[in-house]
Amino acid sequence: MTGRIGLTVSRILIIAAILLAIAGGSAAASEPPQPSVKPGEMTVQVLQAAVRGEPSALSAPLSMLAYGDIVYVTGSVDGWALLRLSGREKPAYMYLSSLTPKRIGGSGPMQTAVPGVSAPELALAGKGFDSRIEKNYGAKTHLDFRYVDLMEEFRFDPERCAAFLNGGE
Amino acid sequence: MMRRRSMTGTPAPVPARALALLIALACILFFSSCLSVKESVAIFSEEAVNNGLITRGQAVMLAAAAVAAAGIAESPDPEQEYYIGRSVAATVLAKYPAYDNLELNRYLNLLGQGLALHSSRPEIFAGYRFLALDSMEVNAFATPGGHILVTRGLLRFARSEDELAAVLAHEIAHVTLRHGIDSVKGSRLAELATEVALAAGMSSGGEIAKFTAAFGDAISEIATTLIVSGYSQSYEFQADRTATFILKSSGYDPGALARVLSRMESAIKVGDAGFGATHPTPQAREEALASAAAEGKAAAAPKTAVSGKIAVSGKVAVPPNGDTVESIAPLALVKAERFRAAGAYF
Numbered sequence: 001m002t003g004r005i006g007l008t009v010s011r012i013l014i015i016a017a018i019l020l021a022i023a024g025g026s027a028a029a030s031e032p033p034q035p036s037v038k039p040g041e042m043t044v045q046v047l048q049a050a051v052r053g054e055p056s057a058l059s060a061p062l063s064m065l066a067y068g069d070i071v072y073v074t075g076s077v078d079g080w081a082l083l084r085l086s087g088r089e090k091p092a093y094m095y096l097s098s099l100t101p102k103r104i105g106g107s108g109p110m111q112t113a114v115p116g117v118s119a120p121e122l123a124l125a126g127k128g129f130d131s132r133i134e135k136n137y138g139a140k141t142h143l144d145f146r147y148v149d150l151m152e153e154f155r156f157d158p159e160r161c162a163a164f165l166n167g168g169e
Numbered sequence: 170m171m172r173r174r175s176m177t178g179t180p181a182p183v184p185a186r187a188l189a190l191l192i193a194l195a196c197i198l199f200f201s202s203c204l205s206v207k208e209s210v211a212i213f214s215e216e217a218v219n220n221g222l223i224t225r226g227q228a229v230m231l232a233a234a235a236v237a238a239a240g241i242a243e244s245p246d247p248e249q250e251y252y253i254g255r256s257v258a259a260t261v262l263a264k265y266p267a268y269d270n271l272e273l274n275r276y277l278n279l280l281g282q283g284l285a286l287h288s289s290r291p292e293i294f295a296g297y298r299f300l301a302l303d304s305m306e307v308n309a310f311a312t313p314g315g316h317i318l319v320t321r322g323l324l325r326f327a328r329s330e331d332e333l334a335a336v337l338a339h340e341i342a343h344v345t346l347r348h349g350i351d352s353v354k355g356s357r358l359a360e361l362a363t364e365v366a367l368a369a370g371m372s373s374g375g376e377i378a379k380f381t382a383a384f385g386d387a388i389s390e391i392a393t394t395l396i397v398s399g400y401s402q403s404y405e406f407q408a409d410r411t412a413t414f415i416l417k418s419s420g421y422d423p424g425a426l427a428r429v430l431s432r433m434e435s436a437i438k439v440g441d442a443g444f445g446a447t448h449p450t451p452q453a454r455e456e457a458l459a460s461a462a463a464e465g466k467a468a469a470a471p472k473t474a475v476s477g478k479i480a481v482s483g484k485v486a487v488p489p490n491g492d493t494v495e496s497i498a499p500l501a502l503v504k505a506e507r508f509r510a511a512g513a514y515f
Contacts (some may be wrong), residue, residue, distance in 0.1 A: 045247045046292045057286050067248065067294070079289075098292045104246045129249045129384050134256060136381045137388070143259040147267040151258075151300040151316060154278035158291075161283035165419055167503040169279060 037076040042099040044069040050158075055080035055093045057158035062092055068104060245313075245350055247294035253387055254314015257349070260392040261302075261310045261318055268301035268321060273514040276507065277301060280330070281317060281337045287418035288411075290345045297341060301514075307433070308443035310395045311340040313349035322443070324515040326429050326436070330504040335416060335426035342411035348404045352394040399447025406449070406457040413458065420500075430455045 049069075050061035055077055062085070065071065074091065075082045081096040138145055156164075163169070217223045245253070268274075277299040285297040297315040302308075305322040317340045327333040343349065394400065400408075413423040434451040437444055448454070 045294070047295050049292060057291065095292050097290045102246075104248070129245075129252045129387075131252065133381055133384045134252050137256060137384050138259070140381060141385065143256065143263060145255065145259050147262050147269075147300065148255050148258045148316065150267075151274070151298045152295065154274060154282075154298055155296060156279055156282050158286055161279060161286055164279040165283040167500045169507070 037073065037081065037096065039074050040072070040101075041070050042073045042081070042101055043104050044071065044098060045100045045102075045104055046098045049094050049098045051083060051085070051092045051094050053090070053092060058162055059093070062088075065094070071099065073099065250347075250350060251294040251314040253384075253391065254312035254316050254349070256384070256388045257312040257391050257395065258310075258314070258316035258318065260388060261312075261396065264396060265302040265304045265306075265308070265318070265320060268303035268514075270301060270514050273301050273511055274299065276511040277319070277337070280334060281341065284334055284338050284415055284419050284421075285341050287415050288341050288345045293344065297344065299337065306443040307437060307441075308447070309336065309340050311343040311349065312395075313344070313347065313391065315344050317341065317344070320443070321515050324512075326432055327508075327512075328428075328432075329425070330508040331416070331422040331425035332429045333508065334419070334421040335412060335429050338412035338415040338419075338421075339408050339426065341415060342408035343400070343404070346404070346407055346411060348400050348408065349391050349395070351404075352391060352400060395447075397447070402449045402453070405454060406461070409454055409458050410461045413462075427455055427458055430458075 044065045044067055047067050049065045051063045051065060051071075052059040053062055071081075071083050071094070073081045074084050076096050077093075079096050080093040081099055083092040083094060085092045134145075137143070160168075215228070218225055218228050281299040282297055285291060293315045295314065297317065299317045299319065301324065302318050302320040304320040305325075306320055307322040307326065309317070309319040309323050311317045317337065319336065319340070323336060324333065327336055399405075409426060412426055416423040416425060430451040433444065434455070437451060449457075
């Protein structure tokens with residue numbers, strides 16, 4: 001009985017907390033929310049993002065950033081974020097939509113050495129859906145990810161895609 | 170009556186304690202608009218621990234999970250969208266077999282990934298990917314992770330690369346506008362996130378099974394929307410309008426979408442499997458597009474057929490005196506030839 005009450009209380013607690021968060025912060029617009037472009041740190045929210053010398057997908061990448069990397073954004077122009085890179089006088093650019101003002105990819109409010117809670121459990125709780133969940137779900141439902149993996153191998157860089165649109169290939 | 174000893178050693182009836190906690194929660198929520206989710210949960214968890222309702226370990230798990238769940242409910246991060254998308258794609262592929270044709274799929278990816286560069290989200294977590302489905306049903310699916318699956322039945326409606334681009338641009342728009350996630354957003358996603366949080370917070374050991382159950386609910390809901398019920402009409406109209414902008418920006422004819430819809434109009438009946446069941450009628454979509462164009466909310470079709478004239482990077486030579494497709498043949502011819510070669514596989 002105690003466990004059931006505990007569960008009920010916790011359920012109410014979390015629902016309330018989530019509703020509070022939603023009420024306080026979200027605007028369920030159809031367009032994706034544009035990140036703030038006030039000067040400051042932003043986080044890369046795509047697996048791989050190119051930093052370019054010009055605000056164009058055809059400009060050669062100066063470097064590549066990974067999901068969760070943090071950059072300092074000084075402003076934006078036509079959907080491109082302006083970055084300041086050390087050792088480079090001119091600004092660098094990356095897609096503004098590839099950045100978010102939120103911190104992502106981190107471990108959240110982690111705390112270790114808690115009796116009865118392992119670090120992986122805590123990491124899972126703080127993260128949500130990931131590859132471990134997919135693996136377990138796939139095994140349970142007998143879903144075949146072979147063609148999903150295959151389609152993900154069709155990766156073409158922007159220069160090649162732009163050349164295609166211009167009549168290449 | 171069952172009693173539980175609190176941390177202070179004072180036993181009390183559990184229902185009374187639970188009631189006290191609920192009142193405390195109500196007070197916290199009423200007075201604490203300035204508190205974060207993390208702070209609210211921390212305060213309440215502390216009370217729950219002190220009253221012996223949950224353990225210290227569970228409280229820590231709850232705090233982590235509640236923050237994550239609130240994040241999922243408000244806006245799932247791109248990595249979560251990606252993993253949800255992968256499973257939704259696998260679910261679609263369980264119903265519609267992949268069309269294992271390297272040349273066609275390579276062509277669809279070059280074209281589709283090129284179009285996506287002209288969308289409002291040129292890069293997403295793991296990129297946009299396209300796959301043909303070996304089905305003559307007229308249908309297409311776009312997952313939150315950027316996996317876009319199109320049946321041969323739908324591909325056959327395209328008579329040119331511009332029209333094929335229109336079909337792909339519509340699906341890209343569903344991804345950029347986050348329609349997949351939005352279809353389970355709001356209270357339902359909050360509910361799913363709550364289940365995730367509870368799974369993590371209320372049990373120690375073996376939680377992955379419970380996480381998986383919640384994950385499965387999300388997959389199932391999105392897959393049902395995509396396969397059975399379809400997006401709302403307003404989402405379809407939004408995707409059509411966005412597609413015309415992508416087409417125009419990438420050098421394709423924004424009027425191509427209306428032409429495909431017009432062709433579908435006579436071929437698809439309401440209630441047919443696929444598009445007939447999951448989309449507004451082609452006629453309604455054409456009317457909405459025309460209305461949006463009149464209001465300036467969609468890219469209007471050019472006055473002349475200039476699909477080959479709009480140079481994406483300025484490499485296409487525009488003849489001094491002509492603006493017909495025939496007179497600016499190079500790009501138009503290349504597109505026609507590519508489409509003819511790929512179309513042989515539809």
